[in-house]
Amino acid sequence: MSSTTPTTQSWQGRTVLVTGAEGFIGSTLVDLLVERGAHVRVLVHYKPYAERGHLARYLGPGSPVETLAGDVRDAGRVMDAVTGCDTVFHLAALIGIPYSYASPEAYVQTNVAGTENVAAACRRHGVRRMVHTSTSEVYGTARTVPIREDHPLQPQSPYSASKIGADMLALSYAHSFELPVTVVRPFNTYGPRQSARAVIPTILAQLHSGAQEIRLGSTTPTRDFTYVTDTAEGFLALAECDRAIGHAVNLGTGREITIGDLAQSLIRASGRPARVVTDETRLRPAGSEVERLLSDNSRARDWAGWVPRVELEEGLARTSDWVRDNLRLFAADRYQV
Structure with missing residues (x-):
């Protein structure tokens, strides 16, 4: 089999760890893994109150x-969580840019030190694959488009700087210790379960709350x-793609829209x-x-056979319905950072 040919493996009966599993993308990934028959272990942030999420x-x-309660900053707890795992999907991170x-130090501790804990545990336990979650924010404002994985990395916020550090640390384990790690770089993922810190649910929560004015920051940037299900499918595809080991791989549609036009679509x-x-x-x-x-998603397409399937208009309609039906989860009158 060619090294550029994506492998196809069953998840049936395989033990898989997902860090950050309570989150928007993480919980969607858990759903797909359960559907495919995996034994899923989740590391969730410890909470002393009865939130089910x-x-x-x-x-x-x-x-x-x-379910294991813990924190990726706790090396011992992470080591325990990785024990016996075939694959580790590392999604735990602090993500809000504002x-x-x-609190930039908190981002370094969770995103960089936490990633080192996960990589060290994966090395110690000899996992088949570690999939580390990056972000398109590491690229900063595009110098050339579409953005390929070799685009310069530009730390335009403490968040993006921490993710650049985490990516480089994960890849250093591939180069230094032959850890089979792939860095997945999703572009702006959206869909049901996303919190109001992101632009699409922010707009929809205001709309479904009856606002006559939609309050936004800059409307000229493009994204x-x-x-979300396309992004989660990309994680699964790249976890089975040997060609992607030691590399970063974009997950995006190759279509951009301004925030202003997005608001009109919503x-x-x-x-x-x-x-607006x-x-x-x-x-x-x-x-x-x-x-x-x-994004340039050529690597994901050519190496792993990944193709985004949900068109923007369909996805926005699904997300609008979900926000409308779950409006109690949003404080539409308050800016959530």
């Missing part, structure tokens, strides 16, 4: 999901939006007329705004 349906006797301006999808106004509290600091993101 996106994994609620898996909490109980006979569940195919084994909060990274206020490449990928529906107004149409929701059926709730409104006008600029809220200065939502603007990023000068020099930090990423003006353009547009």
